Amino acid sequence: MPAGLIALAIGGFGIGLTEFVIMGLLPEVAASFDVTEAAAGWLISGYALAVVVGALGITAATIRLPRKPVLMALLVLFIAGNALSALAPTYGVMMSGRVIAALCHGAFFGIGAVVAASLVPANRKAGAVAIMFTGLTAANVLGVPFGTFLGQQFGWRSTFWVIAAIGVVALVGIWRLVPAAPAVTDAAGEASVGPVSSPAAPSLRTELGAFRSGQVWLSLTVTVLGFGGMFGAFTYIAYTLTEVSGFASGAVPWLLVLFGGGLVVGNWLGGRLADRSIDGTLLGFLGALTVVLVLFALLASSPVATGVLLFLMGGFGFGTVPGLQTRIMGYADGAPTLASSANIAAFNLGNALGAFVGGLAITAGLGYTSPLWVGAVITAAAVVVMAFAAVDARRTTRRMDGVRASAATPTRPTHAVA
Structure with a gap:
């Protein structure tokens, strides 16, 4: 490493x-x-x-x-x-x-x-x-x-x-x-001579050009919705833990350590799996997070279930980060820097969205489990957008493969008949 x-x-x-x-x-x-x-x-x-x-x-x-x-x-x-x-x-x-x-x-x-x-x-x-x-x-x-x-x-x-x-x-x-200027490394990990950057110097126009990609915008949307769902629940988790699950307020910081432990495991596992299949990992983790949030809303009155689901919420929620960050860089058409930073902005927009909608649910008198339901709905929307993005990406790849195959196939010459 x-x-x-x-x-x-x-x-x-x-x-x-x-x-x-x-x-x-x-x-x-x-x-x-x-x-x-x-x-x-x-x-x-x-x-x-x-x-x-x-x-x-x-x-x-x-x-x-x-x-x-x-x-x-x-x-x-x-x-x-x-x-x-x-x-x-x-x-x-x-x-x-x-x-x-x-x-x-x-x-x-x-x-x-x-x-x-x-x-x-x-x-x-x-x-x-x-x-x-x-x-x-x-x-x-x-x-x-x-x-x-x-x-x-x-x-x-x-x-x-x-x-x-x-x-x-x-x-x-x-x-x-x-x-x-980091060295370029091959699959075996051997360094080769030359900088990693492309020969052309980066420019703002080039970086902005990455946003012409529909997949970049789909990735940003998944980031906003995926993190909006998790933080819609997490922002008000202290109220859920004390008012619904029955924990003392002094136990909340240590329960958040349990949540953080899930973040660490999810981040590591998400990175390993995304190196094999980014879209498959994102679909799996977002789908699992939706299920966890629904179960959490239903079982929040059980302290044991709350502890387990709090860990899983952190794990599946943050397990999407490596895949989301790598995906947008991959679709940024050789100009990943601004798109990568835009994805960080999308994470924070998601945080703000989830906190705002979750707060509205509590203000409306829907109870302290309502942010969990809100989070589940927002995350389910992320699953739908991610599924569309994955299908569209596969369709585009097949079309491009077909174009390249056609270009590589030699055409048979025709001869006029006397």
């Missing part, structure tokens, strides 16, 4: 902590700035919106620049944002720190996924992307309990200083371990 993948995973771990750790710190942050918890919650929403802006804007602005220096610059931005959060004297400054840190999120994962895939042979690209996203899954496992512990013991600001330090480690790791 290339050492550069570890450096990318460390960066993903730090960025993932920044996104999720605030959920365990909201009461402390709200008390510190004397704002309501609802206002403190905007530190999460503001971060998500800034991720979308950064994923598209920063990636587009840096498309012609070498990827390694861009990744390092993004980590400098990440470190600065978290340091500003740790020092913030007011709520407004804290929000600014969150936005600055978020701007690097989408671009880092989008560009980093392209770099990770370039470090390995073609038949291991999804696995390489999964290794990078292992950092994000580990952040989910450790984020809430880690942040809660530090916040209780040393104050919430200490958490952001630690995250900034992790950013420094990732910065040094990418500087030392990620090659500026």
